[in-house]
Amino acid sequence: MTESTDIAEGAEQPRLRVFLVDDHAMFRAGVRAELGVHVEVVGEASTVAEAINRIAVTLPDVVLLDVHMPDGGGRAVLDAMRRTHPAIRFLALSVSDAAEDVIGLIRAGARGYVTKTISPDELTAAIRRVADGDAVFSPRLAGFVLDAFAARPDVPVADPELDQLTNREREVLRLLARGYAYKEIAKELFISIKTVETHVSNVLRKLQMSNRYELSRWAADRRLV
Amino acid sequence: MSTAIEPRLYRARHHRMVAGVAAGISEHLGIPVIRVRVAFVVLLGLSGLGLLLYAAFWAVVPVRPGETGEPPRRDLLQLMPFVAIGLGVLVIQLMVFGRTGVTGTAGWLVAIIAVGAGVIWHQSTPERRRQWSETMPVPWLGAVLEESDRRAFVLRFIGGGLLVAVGVVGVAAVYSPQADFDAVANGVIFALVGLAGVGVVAAPVLWRMFNQLRTEREGRIREQERAELAAMVHDQVLHTLALIQRNAADVKTVQRLARGQERSLRSWLYKPTGSPTERFAAALEQAAAEVEDTFAISVETVVVGDRETDERIAALVAAAREALVNAARHAKVETVSLYAEVEPEQVSVFVRDRGAGFDPTTVEDHRHGVRGSIIGRMDRHGGRAEIRSSPGDGTEVRLFMPIRESTGSGREW
Numbered sequence: 202m203t204e205s206t207d208i209a210e211g212a213e214q215p216r217l218r219v220f221l222v223d224d225h226a227m228f229r230a231g232v233r234a235e236l237g238v239h240v241e242v243v244g245e246a247s248t249v250a251e252a253i254n255r256i257a258v259t260l261p262d263v264v265l266l267d268v269h270m271p272d273g274g275g276r277a278v279l280d281a282m283r284r285t286h287p288a289i290r291f292l293a294l295s296v297s298d299a300a301e302d303v304i305g306l307i308r309a310g311a312r313g314y315v316t317k318t319i320s321p322d323e324l325t326a327a328i329r330r331v332a333d334g335d336a337v338f339s340p341r342l343a344g345f346v347l348d349a350f351a352a353r354p355d356v357p358v359a360d361p362e363l364d365q366l367t368n369r370e371r372e373v374l375r376l377l378a379r380g381y382a383y384k385e386i387a388k389e390l391f392i393s394i395k396t397v398e399t400h401v402s403n404v405l406r407k408l409q410m411s412n413r414y415e416l417s418r419w420a421a422d423r424r425l426v
Numbered sequence: 427m428s429t430a431i432e433p434r435l436y437r438a439r440h441h442r443m444v445a446g447v448a449a450g451i452s453e454h455l456g457i458p459v460i461r462v463r464v465a466f467v468v469l470l471g472l473s474g475l476g477l478l479l480y481a482a483f484w485a486v487v488p489v490r491p492g493e494t495g496e497p498p499r500r501d502l503l504q505l506m507p508f509v510a511i512g513l514g515v516l517v518i519q520l521m522v523f524g525r526t527g528v529t530g531t532a533g534w535l536v537a538i539i540a541v542g543a544g545v546i547w548h549q550s551t552p553e554r555r556r557q558w559s560e561t562m563p564v565p566w567l568g569a570v571l572e573e574s575d576r577r578a579f580v581l582r583f584i585g586g587g588l589l590v591a592v593g594v595v596g597v598a599a600v601y602s603p604q605a606d607f608d609a610v611a612n613g614v615i616f617a618l619v620g621l622a623g624v625g626v627v628a629a630p631v632l633w634r635m636f637n638q639l640r641t642e643r644e645g646r647i648r649e650q651e652r653a654e655l656a657a658m659v660h661d662q663v664l665h666t667l668a669l670i671q672r673n674a675a676d677v678k679t680v681q682r683l684a685r686g687q688e689r690s691l692r693s694w695l696y697k698p699t700g701s702p703t704e705r706f707a708a709a710l711e712q713a714a715a716e717v718e719d720t721f722a723i724s725v726e727t728v729v730v731g732d733r734e735t736d737e738r739i740a741a742l743v744a745a746a747r748e749a750l751v752n753a754a755r756h757a758k759v760e761t762v763s764l765y766a767e768v769e770p771e772q773v774s775v776f777v778r779d780r781g782a783g784f785d786p787t788t789v790e791d792h793r794h795g796v797r798g799s800i801i802g803r804m805d806r807h808g809g810r811a812e813i814r815s816s817p818g819d820g821t822e823v824r825l826f827m828p829i830r831e832s833t834g835s836g837r838e839w
Binding site (some may be wrong): 297298299316340341343344347348375378379380381 | 765
């Protein structure tokens with residue numbers, strides 16, 4: 202596996218097919234202009250219904266998904282597409298980094314979550330990583346996940362293997378939250394980058410499959426809902 | 427017996443309330459159906475003429491051709507007001523043509539209440555009724571006032587009517603010539619029962635008034651929130667945008683302004699609580715914000731967990747702030763990561779940059795930034811500071827502060 206944070210290497214790979222979903226035309230134009238060099242933007246949509254139709258036709262590798270849109274937002278697109286098109290990867294791209302938005306999108310099936318202040322290079326790297334099957338965790342997202350799992354250490358869970366993070370996964374998340382890149386984490390923990398990616402993917406899987414009851418409790422505790 | 431009085435007069439079953447007679451007549455004559463219905467009800471007063479007329483029309487007027495299908499369900503709810511009015515009119519008729527005297531007074535009372543209740547009912551529209559019942563605070567109250575549910579409605583109507591009737595009969599009994607003390611007491615009780623009946627009948631109207639007041643108040647609150655938002659946008663966002671336009675050439679200034687504005691909007695939207703003097707997370711975020719504003723860098727802040735501050739936590743925040751300032755001054759980077767975690771036994775803070783870095787062993791003794799403000803301060807308060815750095819590979823300052831329950835004890839850590 203190539204080091205996906207490195208853009209110079211990534212540029213030699215086949216161009217990824219990317220679809221943009223955002224209700225702000227200005228923002229779509231900006232992203233298209235910035236990404237056009239590195240990836241192929243195969244389509245864009247400004248509404249949930251349009252997105253569902255066009256994604257099913259164009260079948261992109263990665264969908265960049267806005268969180269807040271009329272008619273249900275990115276969540277609605279994810280709910281509609283995930284079962285019918287499991288091969289398409291979704292990367293949430295939002296101006297909001299509120300915990301409930303981030304965790305909600307990840308639980309719905311997005312493979313990563315980045316905010317709109319991200320630099321074009323970082324965005325390209327994130328798209329490539331998502332397309333390769335990895336998760337993209339921003340430091341803030343790692344912090345939310347730690348918060349969600351660590352806040353109640355004594356609560357008994359129905360399926361501990363599913364709902365609890367292992368110590369190693371927790372360590373990886375902590376380093377992510379501290380601003381470390383995957384390769385820096387690998388160096389710090391004396392493991393391979395591949396192992397780091399596995400840990401992160403496991404976290405993502407647990408996050409998606411943890412039961413709804415706990416999430417709602419977590420959100421209610423923080424008065425998020 | 428199907429000879430029509432007038433070939434073009436049909437019963438309009440689509441708008442029927444009983445058999446569509448009134449609706450048919452109103453369509454034929456071009457007058458509002460309500461007038462026809464009221465006329466029938468009033469004619470009821472003339473020895474039941476209205477009822478006879480209606481029956482006659484029903485018998486001889488055919489249903490409009492083409493309306494052979496299943497007619498729509500009757501809206502019994504709509505029928506009720508007319509039943510009430512009819513009852514009142516019948517009682518009035520009884521009073522006018524029948525006996526007079528004490529029982530006459532009671533009869534008038536019944537008649538007026540019945541007519542009034544019917545009119546009120548008729549004027550309260552179904553939408554409003556639904557609105558009331560949806561906003562009902564207590565379920566049983568909703569059941570009493572609920573008018574879309576036919577059973578509850580009938581129950582309420584019969585109950586209210588009965589109470590009124592019993593109350594009136596009681597008053598009549600009190601005024602009768604054979605009155606004695608018991609009768610007076612009974613009369614009072616009956617009068618109260620009567621009042622309760624009126625109350626049940628009048629409840630929807632009272633509720634409507636109450637509800638309207640509430641809606642008005644809610645509207646005012648919404649308006650206030652909107653005004654507050656508008657004021658915030660005006661004071662902060664518009665001014666920031668104006669400043670950005672005037673400083674468009676100065677990238678650093680524009681970035682600083684945009685970042686500050688983004689932060690303030692975010693905290694306004696997502697973080698309504700937390701005072702920097704009381705909570706650790708808020709204090710740390712405030713320190714990061716100050717550094718962002720002063721040095722025009724961005725601090726990526728992640729805080730997991732939160733707790734109250736004490737003097738040790740305050741020292742930790744101050745040390746973290748110093749580490750941020752150092753990173754902003756010397757690392758020559760745009761972004762610094764700040765991560766803090768509150769665990770049951772300790773609070774840890776990590777400040778990391780990917781900048782120039784330095785060799786910690788060569789830091790001179792007189793450099794107070796690192797030795798005094800970070801390491802020394804942490805030591806004095808029972809904490810620990812580690813600095814990891816190498817030239818070219820960035821710097822990470824790690825701060826650990828153990829938590830103990832009573833902060834005033836002299837125990838050393």
